[in-house]
Amino acid sequence: MTTMIAASSIVNTNLPCSSRISSCSDFTSGHSWRPLEAAKHHRMNGVRSLRIACAATKPAKSPAEEEWKTKRQVLLEKRVRSVDVKEALRLQKENNFVILDVRPEADFKEAHPPGAVNVQIYRLIKEWTAWDITRRAAFAFFGIFAGTEENPDFIKSVEEKLGKDEKIIVACSAGGTMKPTQNLPDGKQSRSLIAAYLLVLNGYKNVFHLDGGLYEWFKADLPAVEGEE
Numbered sequence: 001m002t003t004m005i006a007a008s009s010i011v012n013t014n015l016p017c018s019s020r021i022s023s024c025s026d027f028t029s030g031h032s033w034r035p036l037e038a039a040k041h042h043r044m045n046g047v048r049s050l051r052i053a054c055a056a057t058k059p060a061k062s063p064a065e066e067e068w069k070t071k072r073q074v075l076l077e078k079r080v081r082s083v084d085v086k087e088a089l090r091l092q093k094e095n096n097f098v099i100l101d102v103r104p105e106a107d108f109k110e111a112h113p114p115g116a117v118n119v120q121i122y123r124l125i126k127e128w129t130a131w132d133i134t135r136r137a138a139f140a141f142f143g144i145f146a147g148t149e150e151n152p153d154f155i156k157s158v159e160e161k162l163g164k165d166e167k168i169i170v171a172c173s174a175g176g177t178m179k180p181t182q183n184l185p186d187g188k189q190s191r192s193l194i195a196a197y198l199l200v201l202n203g204y205k206n207v208f209h210l211d212g213g214l215y216e217w218f219k220a221d222l223p224a225v226e227g228e229e
Contacts, residue, residue, distance in 0.1 A: 063201055064121075064150050068189040071197040072178055075209075078200040082178060082211040085220050088169050089113075097167045097208070100158070102195045107173070111224045113217060116171070119158050121195045123151045154195070155202050167206040170196045175213030 083091065091097040092115065099116040101108050108118040151157075162168060176190025192209055199207050210217070218224060 062150060064194050064198060066197075069186055071189070071194065072186055074200065075178060075193065075197055078207070080178075080196050080200060080207050080209055082209045083169065084211050085217045085222055088171075088208075088210055088217075089222055091167070091169065091208070095167065097169050098162060099210070100162065100168050100170050100195070101214070102154075102170060102172050102191050103214070109227050111218065111226055112214070113171075114223050114225050117161050119151075119154060119161065121151055121154050121172075121191050121198075123149060155198060158199065159202075162204075164203050164205065166204070167208075168199065168204065169208040169210055170199070171210035171214050171217070173213050173215055175209070175211055175216065177211065178209075 088097070088099065092099060092113070099113050101112050101116045101118045102121040103118070104120050104122070105118060108116070108120075112118065170192040172191035172195070174190055176188045176193045177184075178187040178193070180187055190213065192213065196207050196209050
């Protein structure tokens, strides 16, 4: 059986297709979720052939799409330190650290640490090019009707709010980790670690990472506010 996902009549199956559709930030794990990888898994578990037609080629790989091993090595070389939520609160109060919340704007408005700055690293897919319509179709096939893409204005937006010498603690929902474990020898990627990687690549020198993410912050009943300050 062959399953086809097409983007209306504009889909041209003769065009080359990247092996990956797009990155989508997963709320619980912080990992990038890729529809075609899920498609391969789906095929291996019962569907004989699953084919997604591409309407355009994927743009060139961005720094955020580098392999996690590469990003992790840079973070370690730049001495990006992970801090737990209580240490983060102390640094914010006593040492003028700024918490950079890279979650979607809706999550930020629901609850965030007082004084936090929000710049989302992923956003809802905005454009309606053939490529974007194909990506929407791929996400929709797996029940995701609000697919996301890397925010191309992430660094520009951060620079408008925070100077290069600012002391920053980057936070997302789950946090991720650079610490190796038996099951995860390279740790676990997350939105905040990807953001920290982009920051150090662009000249930010005082970048920390919130271990456990804002899930741990709220769980510890630390100060939180709603809406925009």
